[in-house]
Amino acid sequence: MTDSSKPDDDAEDEALPELCDLCGAVVSGSTEWYALVPDSSSIHAVDARFDGKRLVVGCVKEHLAELIKQYKRRPFVDAELWAGKIARALQKYEGRISEEDLxxxxxxxxxxxxxxxxxxxxxxxxxxxxxxKDGPDPSP
Structure with missing residues (x-):
């Protein structure tokens, strides 16, 4: 008898499908379109070289063009990017870091x-x- 609450090992190895960032459609290898767009809210988990850049995917060229247009309209806020860099450092050092080390x-x-x-x-x-104070109400 198998435990149905545990995921199948084969299922864990399968990659989740890529979704279009505009419409949510599943994209396949033949229909995916990618772009790197500026986004001050995007902070990479460990590599600062990728901070401020977001990879977006479209299911068709027109959806990718729309995504690029939307990100061009979004203001790039340096202080937002810097706050993300600080948050990553605080998380890495569990909040115990001197101003100089920060x-x-x-x-x-x-x-x-x-x-x-x-x-x-x-x-x-x-x-x-x-x-x-408690954030948005999660109920519908």
């Missing part, structure tokens, strides 16, 4: 770290104003 780890100058903290604080206040 600057070295992120490559940010003290004024950039201050601007990132200010941006983050403003975003928290904006979030609370919009959704309340």
């Amino acid at each position: 600057a070295a780890e992120t490559g940010l100058a003290p004024n950039q770290i201050e601007a990132a903290a200010t941006w983050q604080n403003i975003e928290v206040l904006r979030w609370r104003e919009q959704f309340g």
